Amino acid sequence: MTIDMIVALIGASVVAYVIANRFRLIAPVLLIAAGVGVALLPVGEEMYLPSTVVLTIFLPILLYWESLSVSLNRMRRSLRGIILSATVLVAITAALITLIGVLMGLSVGAALLIGACLGPTDATAVSSLGRGINPNGRTILQAESLLNDGTALVIFAIALQAAQDSSGVTAGLVTRELLLSFGGGIGAGVLVGAAVTKIGIRVRTITDDPMLATITALATPFLTFFLAEEFGGSGVLAVVTCGIIISRFAAPHLPLGSRVLGTPFWTILTYILNTILFVMVGVALPGIAADLPRADLTRGLVLIPIIYIAMVAGRFAGHHLIIFSIRALDRRPEQRLRRTNIRGRIVSTVAGFRGAISLAMALSIPASFGGVAYAERNLIILVVAGVTLLSLLIQGIALPHVVRWANAKPSVGAQTAESVESQEIEALADILDDTISQLDAIAERVGVDDDEIIAVVRADYRRRRESVLNSAAEDEVEIYSGPESALRLSVIDQLRERVHDLRFAGRIDDSTASRVNRRLDVETLHINGPIDVE
Numbered sequence: 001m002t003i004d005m006i007v008a009l010i011g012a013s014v015v016a017y018v019i020a021n022r023f024r025l026i027a028p029v030l031l032i033a034a035g036v037g038v039a040l041l042p043v044g045e046e047m048y049l050p051s052t053v054v055l056t057i058f059l060p061i062l063l064y065w066e067s068l069s070v071s072l073n074r075m076r077r078s079l080r081g082i083i084l085s086a087t088v089l090v091a092i093t094a095a096l097i098t099l100i101g102v103l104m105g106l107s108v109g110a111a112l113l114i115g116a117c118l119g120p121t122d123a124t125a126v127s128s129l130g131r132g133i134n135p136n137g138r139t140i141l142q143a144e145s146l147l148n149d150g151t152a153l154v155i156f157a158i159a160l161q162a163a164q165d166s167s168g169v170t171a172g173l174v175t176r177e178l179l180l181s182f183g184g185g186i187g188a189g190v191l192v193g194a195a196v197t198k199i200g201i202r203v204r205t206i207t208d209d210p211m212l213a214t215i216t217a218l219a220t221p222f223l224t225f226f227l228a229e230e231f232g233g234s235g236v237l238a239v240v241t242c243g244i245i246i247s248r249f250a251a252p253h254l255p256l257g258s259r260v261l262g263t264p265f266w267t268i269l270t271y272i273l274n275t276i277l278f279v280m281v282g283v284a285l286p287g288i289a290a291d292l293p294r295a296d297l298t299r300g301l302v303l304i305p306i307i308y309i310a311m312v313a314g315r316f317a318g319h320h321l322i323i324f325s326i327r328a329l330d331r332r333p334e335q336r337l338r339r340t341n342i343r344g345r346i347v348s349t350v351a352g353f354r355g356a357i358s359l360a361m362a363l364s365i366p367a368s369f370g371g372v373a374y375a376e377r378n379l380i381i382l383v384v385a386g387v388t389l390l391s392l393l394i395q396g397i398a399l400p401h402v403v404r405w406a407n408a409k410p411s412v413g414a415q416t417a418e419s420v421e422s423q424e425i426e427a428l429a430d431i432l433d434d435t436i437s438q439l440d441a442i443a444e445r446v447g448v449d450d451d452e453i454i455a456v457v458r459a460d461y462r463r464r465r466e467s468v469l470n471s472a473a474e475d476e477v478e479i480y481s482g483p484e485s486a487l488r489l490s491v492i493d494q495l496r497e498r499v500h501d502l503r504f505a506g507r508i509d510d511s512t513a514s515r516v517n518r519r520l521d522v523e524t525l526h527i528n529g530p531i532d533v534e
Helices: 003-023 027-039 042-046 051-069 072-077 079-103 108-118 123-129 135-164 171-204 210-230 235-253 256-291 294-329 342-350 356-363 377-407 417-437 439-445 451-469 482-504 510-528
Strands: none
Touching (some): 003 027, 051 123, 051 135, 051 210, 079 294, 108 356, 108 377, 123 135, 123 377, 171 210, 210 235, 210 256, 256 377, 294 377, 417 439, 482 510
């Protein structure tokens, strides 16, 4: 890629995001439009994104970051529904899209490829556009989006085989792909996740260099992905599994610098990759439309709204099938508290955005098989991109209104943002109470025997407890030195351990634990001063 191309890419991205933020528009849609604009420039004619880069570079990073931020406690409580949504729902959606595609004149392989690309929802789109959804529903959607990529990629692999030689697709091939992908992917994810956790804890006793930790974190999704793929497993499932394990077990042991620098690093990196992906889809569209015969272009434009309707209808019907199956098989009283009403199901349907993952899969379709050009590739990319655009545009606009309507009559047991905030306040107060009661023991452990310093620290944390309960702003933390600094840092370590224990026991949610830990990180920075990254 030349300097001119990079400048055009950056310029288009900046303009799209400025307009999106200024007028509160949906950024991915504008990014694709910006890409179309770049394609019309002389420099845009030579811009392209290699198909292998999309699946091997973009996907591992995007999914790893999303898996680090999903709430495992909430995910565990709704695991059955999440697994069914990530497998059965994807299969139903892909099957319905395939049927519609075949009836509209597509080959089985091409129709199945479109179904595979549009089967999974997008975790990043859910995170950015799903504001207002209750915390439990949001976690279920994010977890489903992470896991359903694995199912979709299995279907995608079968579809690629069908595109080459449909006679080679047998029940044995499908079964083998499923077992290898899920078993190998989860196994590789557990292996790498456990190894990274153990090594990370050991390394922390030697060095707390944030740069080393960040480089290690960046290498982790690629190592996991390629290890799983090498043994026939799903690299996507491996990355997601690894991320969840590291988030659960390794995160509490990360040094301060890694936590403080890691979040902005990953946020910016995934932001850049998503931007490139959407812009490059826009860049590809004019060339694809120009290369398609007029009849295929017309058929593609007709297919886009029809397949979009089939996709949404398949998701809505699949939700009902899964929920009624669970209700028929599980009549326990506690299961009734987890039931989702019709409004909740409509929210879940509308929140099932298609996004970067669908586009990445479409762009990764080879241009040829065995030296023979794959004639339907451009049509597939056009349809997938068109349906993704409709999904982001229609559902992105509709979701806030649907959420407000659904919140007027929430499902039984639905968790609100207010209840999460209340849980956070209660957790903070309990943790501070527990730490204040152990302050003398903490002081003895770090060798502080000055009663005046202990009394000052105790009074400070009692005042903070009252501030938490009254939702009052806390005073700025001063810079301390000597014994008082050591005591305060030890108290923060005690608080962090208590947060981890409560999170592990399921008494507080992962999001609550993360927010409390961020407060503790800020306080540690006030005491220690700036992080040295040189």
